Amino acid sequence: MRKTLSCDFFDRPTLVVARAMLGKYLVRKYRGKTISLMITEVEAYDGPLDRASHASHGRTPRTKIMFDPAGRFYVYFTYGMHWLVNIVTGPEDYPAAVLIRAGKYYDAEKRELVLVNGPARLTKFLKITGAQNGKIARKKTELWFEYRGVRINRRNIIASKRIGVDYASPIWRNKLCRFYLTT
DNA sequence: CAGACGATTGCCT
DNA sequence: GGCAATCGTCTGT
DSSP states (O other): OOEEOOHHHHSSOHHHHHHHHTTOEEEEEETTEEEEEEEEEEEEEESTTOTTSGGGGOOOTTGGGGGSOTTBEEEEEETTTEEEEEEEOSSTTSOEEEEEEEEEEEETTTTEEEEEESHHHHHHHTTOOGGGTTOBSBGGGTEEEEEOSOOOOGGGEEEEOOTTOTTSOHHHHSSOOEEEEOO
16 A cells, blocks of 8 residues: 655644654655655654744745745755755745654565664665755655555654754753654 | 854764 | 764854
8 A cells, every 4th residue: 555645744733744754654766766764753843933943033045945835845954964854844834844853664685674763864865965955745756755554553652852952942942842653 | 254053973982 | 971074054243
């Protein structure tokens, strides 16, 4: 069973989308080959008031994508060397997105599950760069999401604080916007 | 236009 | 645990 997720999937409250993304697949077509990961960890950045979000300082050349309609990728460059990928959520003009932090895949040769953890390692694995910024998630753009029949029990989702946002005020720094699957 | 710093990673002690 | 790498983005002058 393979069903491509439409923009509607992401046009819902950001925290709802974030949880729902666990167990879905991020699929990439690159140089004729298809690479995919089952998403295992995400973080939500929700709205103009979220002090941990890039959008908390308003619309800028970089963050304007976060104000776009749901279902586009927000890819940005950080620390002078890393790309990080988000999917924009919620209605137009409401800045929100879900950062994809980790995923896993089955290595048929080694016959083992391989975890790709860390948002920058994930983009490196899936060959995602600024070229994908602003693109809509669908097959045509060679980067999209699929539901492949994996059902996630709520009990297997852990909520925690987001990583690397200690610069934000306590309310936002401590908000439980990071979700990951138990192993 | 200068300066600070980052939604990170990998290597070192 | 500490810290360097490395440059785009944002802020304040």
